[in-house]
Amino acid sequence: MICLGHFTSPGNVNWPLFLDFSHVALHDMAVIGKALTQSFSGTPPKYTYFYGGSTGGRQAYMLAQRYPDDFDGILGFCPAINWDNFQWSPLWAHRVIDKKGIYPRPCEFEAITAAAMKACDRLNGVEDGIISMPSRYFFDAVV
Incomplete structure (x- = not known):
C-alpha cells in the first residue's frame, strides 16, 4: 500500500x-x-x-x-x-430497543419531531425549520 x-x-x-x-x-x-x-x-x-x-x-x-x-x-x-x-455510541439506542422488543412507530417519531420544532425552532429568533444549537434548549418529549 x-x-x-x-x-x-x-x-x-x-x-x-x-x-x-x-x-x-x-x-x-x-x-x-x-x-x-x-x-x-x-x-x-x-x-x-x-x-x-x-x-x-x-x-x-x-x-x-x-x-x-x-x-x-x-x-x-x-x-x-x-x-x-465513541464508535459504539450510535448503536446503543438500537441495542436497548432490540432488547426490550418495543419499537417506536413512524407516527411517534413524527409527533416528537413536530413537538420539538414547535418548542425550540423559534428560540433563536428565527422560525426556519432548524433548531440551532440544540444543546441550548431543553425539550421534554414526555410532556
Missing part, C-alpha cells in the same frame, strides 16, 4: 503515516504556513491561531501538548477522543 510516499505491507501499521496524522503534519503545516506567509508578504504573520472541532478538536489538543509554541492561540472543541466508547 502506498500513501503519501510511505510504504507498508498489508496487516502492518504504517507508522510514518500514523505519526503524520496524529501530530507531525499539523506541526509541519504551522511551520510551512508561516514560512510561506513571510516569503509572499515579506513579514512573518503577526498572530497565528488553530481552531478545530471533532477531529480538529483532537488535533488542537495534540498541538497544545506537543507544539505549544506553534500558535498564539489554540481552540479545540468537541474532540473526537475515547474512540472505544
